[in-house]
Amino acid sequence: MKEQHISNDIRKLRFLHDEMTQQELANKVGVTRQTIVAIEKGKYPPTLEISFRIAAVFNKGIEEVFQYHPENDNFNKKKNKGCK
Amino acid sequence: MSVQEKKALFNLISTILILGAYLAYVFGINGTESMAQINEPQFWGKFMLMMVAVTIVLKIVAYIIFFIILKANNEEEDPEFMDEYDKRIEMKSDRNANHFFMLGFMISWIPLALGKPISYMFFILLISGFTSGILGDLWKLYYYKKGL
Numbered sequence: 001m002k003e004q005h006i007s008n009d010i011r012k013l014r015f016l017h018d019e020m021t022q023q024e025l026a027n028k029v030g031v032t033r034q035t036i037v038a039i040e041k042g043k044y045p046p047t048l049e050i051s052f053r054i055a056a057v058f059n060k061g062i063e064e065v066f067q068y069h070p071e072n073d074n075f076n077k078k079k080n081k082g083c084k
Numbered sequence: 085m086s087v088q089e090k091k092a093l094f095n096l097i098s099t100i101l102i103l104g105a106y107l108a109y110v111f112g113i114n115g116t117e118s119m120a121q122i123n124e125p126q127f128w129g130k131f132m133l134m135m136v137a138v139t140i141v142l143k144i145v146a147y148i149i150f151f152i153i154l155k156a157n158n159e160e161e162d163p164e165f166m167d168e169y170d171k172r173i174e175m176k177s178d179r180n181a182n183h184f185f186m187l188g189f190m191i192s193w194i195p196l197a198l199g200k201p202i203s204y205m206f207f208i209l210l211i212s213g214f215t216s217g218i219l220g221d222l223w224k225l226y227y228y229k230k231g232l
Contacts, residue, residue, distance in 0.1 A: 031167040034086035034228070043231020044169055 004042040005073035008066045011040055013058045029053045087154065087161040088170050089228050096221035098146040103214055106138055122203045131206075173227040181220030188212020 014020040022036045029036070029050060038044035039054075046054070055062045070076050085093075110118050110131060121127035154163055166174070188208060195204035 031169065032086065032088070032161060032165065034088065035167050035169040038169060038231050041231070045232075047168055050168065 003069065003072040005069050006045045006066060007042060007069065008039065010036070010054065010065065013060070013065065017058060025054070025057060028057045086228065087163045088166070088173075089225060090154075091150070091163055092221045092224040092228070094146070094150050096218060096225075098143060099214075099217050099221070102139055102142045102146070103135075103217075106135055123201045125202060128202070128206045169232070172232055173224055176227060176232070177220050177223035180223050181216040184219055185212050185216040188216065 010025070014022070014025060022040070023033045026033045026036045030053065031050060035044065035046075035050075039046050039050075051062055051066055055065045058065060118127070151163060189212065192205045192208040192212070195208070196202070
């Protein structure tokens, strides 16, 4: 499976918040449930605004919800190839 | 399946049915009359204008029926609501569909340049418009499944 360069802990955080449903989170953030599903699965990296809103729902900092993995980022892979 | 996916699927089916019915009416039921005028620009002008009008009216009716069906099924999501994910998917699939239509538009000049009848150009335009509309909806469904 392809490694994602942006991962998230939304599923875990929902569980820790009384098993909050995807629909409840979607309503609090102002997006559709489909979008929460896509973000959780790593199919869609949300905008900064939505990321902040999700972090605010869980009373966390944005870096506690989303993690960046530069080693999996295609941009860095291309850049490193170019340097060689 | 989300409401937006259902909407894309419904749009796909309604496009095929409406345009299919219009083409069957013009070239099937009124086929003899239409085929006699097929190389006249006036025929194609009327054909395109009527097609736009018929499509708009029937699409409005189809959407009203679609919303009624959604309400009857107690669908909680608002079909009119689009968040950033939906908008990005719409923009990407529309861009792909527009590129396809642009290609068809350019190809439609080839028969003109080769001195072929004007009906060739309009048939290519019609096919590329119809196909790009269908592909736009298929791309939407693909992006919803695969992600961005």
